[in-house]
Amino acid sequence: MTLADLIPAPSTARSTAGVFVLDESTVIDAAPGTERTARWLRATLGAATALPLAPGTEGHAVRLRIAPDELGHAPESHRLHIDAEAVTLTGADPAGVFWAAQTLRQLLGPEAFRRAPLNPGRDWTLPGAVIEDAPRFGWRGMMLDVARHFRPKDDVLRQLDLLAAHKLNVFHFHLTDDQGWRVEIERYPRLTEVASWRPRTKYGHRASPLWEDKPHGGFYTQDDIREIVAYARERHIRVVPEIDVPGHSQAAIAAYPELGNTDVVDTAALGVWDTWGVTPNVLAPTDAVLRFYEGVLEEILELFPEDVSPYLHIGGDECPKDQWRKSPAAQARIEELGLADEDELQSWFIRHFDGWLGARGRRLIGWDEILEGGLAPGAAVSSWRGYAGGIAAARAGHDVVMCPEQQVYLDHRQDGGADEPVPIGYVRTLEDVYRFEPVPPQLTADEARHVLGAQANVWTEVMESRERVDYQVFPRLVAFAEVVWSTLPPAAERDYADFERRMTAHLARLDALGVDYRPPSGPHPWQRRPGVLGRPIEGAPPNV
Secondary structure (H helix, E strand, O other): OOHHHOOOOOOEEEEEEEEEEEOOOOEEEEOOOOHHHHHHHHHHHHHHHOOOOEEOOOOOEEEEEEOOOOOOOOOOOEEEEEOOOEEEEEEOOHHHHHHHHHHHHHHOOHHHHOOOOOOOOOOEEEEEEEEEEOOOOOEEEEEEEOOOOOOOHHHHHHHHHHHHHOOOOEEEEEOEEOOEEOEOOOOOOHHHHOOOEEOOEEOOOOOOOOEEOOOEEOOEOHHHHHHHHHHHHHOOOEEEEEEEEOOOOHHHHHHOHHHEOOOOOOHHHOOOOOOOOOOOOOEOOOHHHHHHHHHHHHHHHHHOOOOOOOEEEEEOOOOOOHHHHHOHHHHHHHHHHOOOOHHHHHHHHHHHHHHHHHOOOOEEEEEHHHHOOOOOOOOEEEEOOOOHHHHHHHHOOOOEEEOOHHHHEOOOOOOOOOOOOOOEEOOOOHHHHHOOOOOOOOOOHHHHOOEEEEEEEEOOOOOOOHHHHHHHHOOHHHHHHHHHHOOOOOHHHOOHHHHHHHHHHHHHHHHHHOOOOOOOOOOOHHHOOOOOOOEEOOOOOOOO
C-alpha cells in the first residue's frame, strides 16, 4: 500500500528516503503513556505477521512517543516518521499514538488486517515517509442498536475493532427499547429475566405480513459490559450507553408493570413488543419511576466509568403523550409542578436526570426531542430528525452531535435497485455519505464550536444478523469516517473520484477483516432478501 491509499486521508503525507523492514529483530520501544498502543501492536500486528515485536529500546525499533509540544497540543494529533532505522509514532496524547498505529497498519497492506500470517517469514517493508495528521472533530461515532436485534458480546468487540481501524472514537450503545432490555441490572432481575426476551419478531418492515415465530433476545452480564468497556478503553474509544426514557420503554414496563400508566392501561397485560414503530406505552411521571431509574443508572455508572463514558444517553425521543393526557395521575403531576402541558412534563423528566447525572460528574445527552418543553441546562443533543434541532441547540449554547436521519442513518438503503435487501428510507449511496457535512452553514463560527462532531446510526429492525449489519454499515461507514476525520473541501467540491479509487484498495482490507460489505456492483445473491417487505422512500431526502 502507498501513501496515496490511506483512509481517512491524512493532513499531510510525503515520501522520504529509506525503507524500514519489520522483522524478527524489530522491538517496540514504548514510552510512558503509550502502553495501550504497544499492547495493540503486539497482539494485532504480531498475530498478522508472526513477529514477536518484543519490548526493547535498542536497535531496529518501532518507537512510541508522546510529545504534545511538538504537535501543538491538538488532541489526537500525531506524526508517523519512517526511515531505515526506525518507525516513530509520536502523538500529542496517547490516543494520537494509537491512531498513528492504525495508519502504520494500512501501510503494511491488507495482510496486516488478518489474524494469522498468510506467508510466514515474508518481508514486511515500509517505505520512508512522514505523515502528520489530526482529526477535524473530537466526536466521531457510530450508534449500534442491540435492542431490536441483539448482537452477542463478540460481535460488539468486533465492531469496536472496526471503529478503531477507521479512527472512529465513540461507540453509542443503544441498550434498551420497547423490543428488549440488554444489560443486567442486579437490583432489578426481571429486566433480564423478562424484558430481554420477546416471543416472536416481525420480519421486515412493520407492515410486512411475515413473522419469525421463535423467541429472540439476550443480554450482557455486568462482566460482559466491563469487558466491552475495557476493550473500548484499550482502543481509545468512548462508550455512550443509552437507557431510553420516558418513551421506548415497553420492555421495562412488561417486566415491572408499575412503571407504566396503570390508571389508563392494564400494564400487567403488556409484553415485550414484537413489532416495530412507536408504542403508546410510556413511563409514568411518578417519583417511584424516577427512583427506579436512578437505581438502574447507579449500576450503569459503575459499569461505564467516567474516563470511558463521560456522557450517558437518556433517549427522550418518540414519546407519545396520549397516556399522559388521559392519566389523572399525570395531569395531577402537571398541575403540582406548575407545568403548561405534556411537553413540559417530558422536559421535567429529562431535567431531573440531567441534574442527577451532573451531580455525579456525568453529562446527559438525548435525541433532539428533548428540546421540546425546554432543554435541560447541561444537556447535549443528538440531532437526528435533521439539522434543525442541532441548529437550535447550538444557538442556545448547547453542545450537539449531528446525526440527521436523511444523511447518516445507515439502515436506509444504499441503492434504488430491486435487489436491495429490505429497502428502508431514502437512497443514501457511498457518495451521498461522502458529501455529508456535519456543520450546517446557518451557524456562525461561535455557534459551530458547539458541534462536537457527528455519528452514523444503525437501527437494526431489519438487520437480524451480523452479516446484515455489515452489509448496511459498510462501505458507507468508511466514507463517514473520512468526513469526520479529514479536513475536506465543501461537500460539492470533494474529490469523490479519488475517494472511490482509495476505496478499491480499502475493500481488500475489509475482505481481510471478514466484513460482509455491499459490493460496488450490488448485493451478492446471499445478501438479498426477496419477498421481505421494506419501506422505501422515493426522491431526494429533505434538507431540514
